Amino acid sequence: xxxxxxxxxAAKDASSSRQLSSQxxxxxxxxxxxxxxxxxxxxxxxxxxxLLHLLDWxxxxxxxxxxxxxxxxxxxxxxxxxxxxxxxxILVLQGRLDxxxxxxxxEADANPTSAGxxxxxxxxxxxxxxxxxxxxxTLTELELKWQHWHEECERHLQDSxxxxxxHLESLCKIMLGDEAALLEQKEHLNNWYHFLVTRLLYSHxxxxxxxxxxxxxxxxxxxxxxxxSPEPLDNILMAAFxxxxxxxxxxxxxxxxNWWFVAHLTDLLDHCKLLQSHNLYFGSNMRExxxxxxxxxxxxxxxxxxxxxxxxxxxxxxxxVSLELHIERIPLSxxxxxxxxxxxxxxxxxxxxxxxxxxxxxxKAVRNNRLGSALSWSIRAKDAxxxxxxxxxxxxxxCEHGCFxxxxxxxxxxxxxxLSDRLTFLGKYRExxxxxxxxxxxxxxxxxxxxxxxxxxxRSFWMTLLTDALPLLEQKQVIFSAEQxxxxxxxxxxxxxxRPLCGEPDTQQLQDDDIEATKVEMLRLALxxxxxxxxxxxxxxxxx
Amino acid sequence: xxxxxxxxVSQKISKTRWRPVPPGSLQTADTFATGSWDNEENYVxxxxxxxxxSLDSDGGLEGDHQLLCDIKHHGDVMDLQFFDQExxxxxxxxxxxxxxxxxxxNRALSVSQQWTTxxxxxxxxxxxxxxxxxxGVVCNSPEIVTVGEDxxxxxxxxxxxxxxxxxxxxxxxxxxxxxxxxxxxxxTVNSIGQLKIWDFRQQGNEPSQIxxxxxxxxxLHCVDRHPNQQHVVATGGQDGMxxxxxxxxxxxxxxxxxxxxxxxxxxxxxxxxxxxLFTCSEDGSLWHWAASTDGPEKSSxxxxxxxxxxxxxxxxxxxxxxxxxxxxxxxxxxxxRDRIEITSLLPNRTLSVNTLDVLGPCLVCGTDAEAIYVxxxxxx
Numbered sequence: 001x002x003x004x005x006x007x008x009x010a011a012k013d014a015s016s017s018r019q020l021s022s023q024x025x026x027x028x029x030x031x032x033x034x035x036x037x038x039x040x041x042x043x044x045x046x047x048x049x050x051l052l053h054l055l056d057w058x059x060x061x062x063x064x065x066x067x068x069x070x071x072x073x074x075x076x077x078x079x080x081x082x083x084x085x086x087x088x089x090i091l092v093l094q095g096r097l098d099x100x101x102x103x104x105x106x107e108a109d110a111n112p113t114s115a116g117x118x119x120x121x122x123x124x125x126x127x128x129x130x131x132x133x134x135x136x137x138t139l140t141e142l143e144l145k146w147q148h149w150h151e152e153c154e155r156h157l158q159d160s161x162x163x164x165x166x167h168l169e170s171l172c173k174i175m176l177g178d179e180a181a182l183l184e185q186k187e188h189l190n191n192w193y194h195f196l197v198t199r200l201l202y203s204h205x206x207x208x209x210x211x212x213x214x215x216x217x218x219x220x221x222x223x224x225x226x227x228x229s230p231e232p233l234d235n236i237l238m239a240a241f242x243x244x245x246x247x248x249x250x251x252x253x254x255x256x257x258n259w260w261f262v263a264h265l266t267d268l269l270d271h272c273k274l275l276q277s278h279n280l281y282f283g284s285n286m287r288e289x290x291x292x293x294x295x296x297x298x299x300x301x302x303x304x305x306x307x308x309x310x311x312x313x314x315x316x317x318x319x320x321v322s323l324e325l326h327i328e329r330i331p332l333s334x335x336x337x338x339x340x341x342x343x344x345x346x347x348x349x350x351x352x353x354x355x356x357x358x359x360x361x362x363x364k365a366v367r368n369n370r371l372g373s374a375l376s377w378s379i380r381a382k383d384a385x386x387x388x389x390x391x392x393x394x395x396x397x398x399c400e401h402g403c404f405x406x407x408x409x410x411x412x413x414x415x416x417x418x419l420s421d422r423l424t425f426l427g428k429y430r431e432x433x434x435x436x437x438x439x440x441x442x443x444x445x446x447x448x449x450x451x452x453x454x455x456x457x458x459r460s461f462w463m464t465l466l467t468d469a470l471p472l473l474e475q476k477q478v479i480f481s482a483e484q485x486x487x488x489x490x491x492x493x494x495x496x497x498x499r500p501l502c503g504e505p506d507t508q509q510l511q512d513d514d515i516e517a518t519k520v521e522m523l524r525l526a527l528x529x530x531x532x533x534x535x536x537x538x539x540x541x542x543x544x
Numbered sequence: 545x546x547x548x549x550x551x552x553v554s555q556k557i558s559k560t561r562w563r564p565v566p567p568g569s570l571q572t573a574d575t576f577a578t579g580s581w582d583n584e585e586n587y588v589x590x591x592x593x594x595x596x597x598s599l600d601s602d603g604g605l606e607g608d609h610q611l612l613c614d615i616k617h618h619g620d621v622m623d624l625q626f627f628d629q630e631x632x633x634x635x636x637x638x639x640x641x642x643x644x645x646x647x648x649x650n651r652a653l654s655v656s657q658q659w660t661t662x663x664x665x666x667x668x669x670x671x672x673x674x675x676x677x678x679x680g681v682v683c684n685s686p687e688i689v690t691v692g693e694d695x696x697x698x699x700x701x702x703x704x705x706x707x708x709x710x711x712x713x714x715x716x717x718x719x720x721x722x723x724x725x726x727x728x729x730x731x732t733v734n735s736i737g738q739l740k741i742w743d744f745r746q747q748g749n750e751p752s753q754i755x756x757x758x759x760x761x762x763x764l765h766c767v768d769r770h771p772n773q774q775h776v777v778a779t780g781g782q783d784g785m786x787x788x789x790x791x792x793x794x795x796x797x798x799x800x801x802x803x804x805x806x807x808x809x810x811x812x813x814x815x816x817x818x819x820x821l822f823t824c825s826e827d828g829s830l831w832h833w834a835a836s837t838d839g840p841e842k843s844s845x846x847x848x849x850x851x852x853x854x855x856x857x858x859x860x861x862x863x864x865x866x867x868x869x870x871x872x873x874x875x876x877x878x879x880x881r882d883r884i885e886i887t888s889l890l891p892n893r894t895l896s897v898n899t900l901d902v903l904g905p906c907l908v909c910g911t912d913a914e915a916i917y918v919x920x921x922x923x924x
Contacts, residue, residue: 302583302584303555303581303582306556306895306912333637333677334620334622334637334677335677335679335718335735336677336679339782340896340912343806368665368666368676368694369665370693370695370717370718372715372717372734372735372736373716373735375717375736376717376718376763405716408716408751408754409716409717409736412736412738412756412761413761414758414760414761415760416761
């Protein structure tokens with residue numbers, strides 16, 4: 001916050017300076033509310049220490065005193081400084097009586113005529129009874145002592161001890177808790193809660209928490225004096241003084257523009273078990289509701305979505321479902337971001353979301369002709385259907401171009417081949433080509449046959465496979481045995497008998513049919529010849 | 545215990561690199577560059593880690609890193625490299641490769657050169673020239689090599705408007721990272737778990753060598769070469785596994801070390817103490833691997849002087865070449881016998897540590913929690 005403050009001061013143009021200043025004021029208001037909630041709701045300070053905490057609270061949030069103090073002390077003649085009496089007054093208003101006494105002693109040194117009065121006032125300041133932490137004094141003791149002290153101050157005032165110095169007299173009146181005197185110091189008090197705390201300090205130091213709101217309301221009314229209406233911040237603080245947690249949360253939600261503050265405050269209060277005694281109309285409790293709102297807001301931000309994930313994790317009822325819905329909708333501009341999203345899903349066993357994200361990426365890859373990427377995404381999602389699609393693409397490319405694209409991928413599929421039948425077929429088919437290229441014809445023929453008989457080859461591809469078998473059938477040496485040749489013939493018959501007759505064939509189709517018919521004829525011829533040679537070879541003796 | 549300084553910078557850091565020190569100088573690194581991602585406006589920034597001379601009373605180093613200058617960058621910063629002392633090359637998710645020029649006198653960054661369509665998709669479904677993210681860049685003055693999601697490898701030369709050489713469709717899957725092996729050779733890793741070595745002296749579009757793991761094709765995300773022994777390469781994969789490869793021998797990695805619980809984003813050998821390796825990962829941790837083969841001595845004490853390989857008293861069966869008595873400790877085939885000490889450097893687990901870089905005794909890393917961590921006493 002200090003950095004923002006400095007930035008606001010250093011800002012070049014008026015509008016950014018205004019914006020930064022308003023940010024600073026919002027942050028300091030939030031801190032104010034938070035600290036007050038800590039004191040009242042969490043620490044639950046009892047009657048005596050309550051005032052001390054409230055004093056600390058006020059001192060923390062009104063900080064120009066220190067710079068003023070340094071200023072005055074640093075000057076050559078402190079008591080002649082123009083802000084001297086202002087400083088002393090502020091010190092007294094904040095209950096910093098030791099420092100005020102030091103100031104007075106300087107005045108006494110400089111100005112012998114008022115030395116006596118300063119000394120008396122200083123003594124009064126020194127003897128004011130306060131509850132020190134760790135003191136075993138009871139509250140009633142403190143009250144008695146304070147009453148005694150109060151009467152002594154009153155007596156001094158009545159005796160006109162300080163009549164010659166108006167400053168000292170007003171200081172004494174303040175210390176008596178005189179409301180009129182306090183109201184005169186409006187500009188030094190700056191706001192009604194400071195007025196409240198000072199008033200309590202000098203008139204009811206042993207105030208009980210339950211009585212706090214009476215004083216708060218009256219302080220607010222007195223301070224504002226009917227001139228202005230309370231601001232949202234004032235309403236929030238009033239609700240806090242009334243110990244109405246729900247009202248505080250409600251007012252904060254209305255006043256602040258996002259859910260950050262309210263969500264965290266409610267979470268803290270919930271952990272202190274302060275919210276559970278209240279009955280709510282809607283289903284999940286208020287803490288979860290606010291956290292969900294906040295996390296949804298984070299997901300709408302372009303980069304803070306990663307934080308939103310953690311918040312959803314801490315919402316027991318609706319967190320997981322909300323996360324599932326939100327995480328699918330994060331825009332994925334690069335694969336790197338997608339990997340992070342997938343890691344989040346996998347850590348929480350959200351398999352549906354993994355699958356859907358991978359499918360999106362795989363579709364994008366297919367459209368961009370990155371078949372290897374598409375395959376690696378479908379492997380990650382264990383998506384057999386998509387792997388089939390990619391393999392079909394590969395096979396189609398082969399039919400069109402006569403050769404495989406992306407051999408580096410197909411050659412190195414490894415165990416991923418088992419993901420889908422079509423993929424396995426692709427891998428094995430490529431292996432067949434490799435074996436053929438290495439002239440290992442017997443192995444190639446076994447593979448080819450197994451591809452056809454094991455039913456993993458798509459029907460549309462059978463013709464291509466049989467055509468691939470043609471050169472093997474025409475080899476000088478007999479490669480296919482008789483059994484295998486019968487198998488091949490059966491496949492061919494399956495294929496040709498299963499083909500339906502079309503109604504109105506056009507010229508192109510007629511040509512295709514012609515080509516098909518020629519192919520079938522050649523195949524039949526080759527198969528028959530091979531069968532003949534195989535039978536002879538198997539029937540004859542070796543070596544004769 | 546090293547002291548690590550953290551600073552929150554309100555932008556998620558995707559890459560960070562030390563500015564190289566002038567050769568032959570004794571000063572340690574004091575400036576580093578960072579690139580951000582996932583913001584509506586991303587920045588490439590330069591930071592300074594201040595004066596080493598200003599020590600406070602108990603010997604600690606004052607101050608954390610300060611921003612020197614920054615410049616807007618279109619798209620996520622996918623990779624960053626210092627080309628030389630003054631120039632930084634940035635790879636963008638829009639497929640653009642930019643060279644930024646740093647002028648120390650003005651403390652300003654400016655765009656020096658840009659190749660806007662270095663990486664793009666062409667395909668039946670994609671509109672003409674839809675951009676593809678450029679995922680990796682490596683420099684070896686005056687050449688710059690880039691790889692991208694379109695499976696393309698580009699070779700650029702500074703001050704040439706077009707690419708000197710382009711290998712289209714070098715890979716059917718995404719290329720994740722690239723590094724130089726020897727000057728005309730580069731090595732790339734892709735998302736189906738393969739390392740490919742490309743030789744620019746050859747004319748064709750085929751890699752000269754392919755290495756991969758049999759078994760699951762786990763995508764590999766990062767690669768780094770041993771600074772002195774150019775055949776030793778380390779890669780990190782999607783399952784957090786660190787693999788060490790010897791590219792002269794076979795197609796299998798020499799050792800596989802189970803490391804992180806999530807993707808390993810970067811792996812770096814220490815440039816002057818190569819027995820030290822650093823990895824960072826999506827699981828939010830940064831590990832320092834110190835290989836020592838000399839019994840109970842701590843490696844950090846032993847390797848201060850810059851000696852980068854150790855003499856193994858037991859020779860490895862395949863490498864019984866008498867002249868080659870200096871064998872890298874990373875290639876030893878028995879990780880159980882030769883101890884590798886692993887230390888985690890970050891104090892507590894945060895969101896993903898996306899990037900790291902080491903130079904001398906200094907280490908810098910950047911995280912998704914919008915923080916940059918710097919330490920200047922790596923080997924204390």
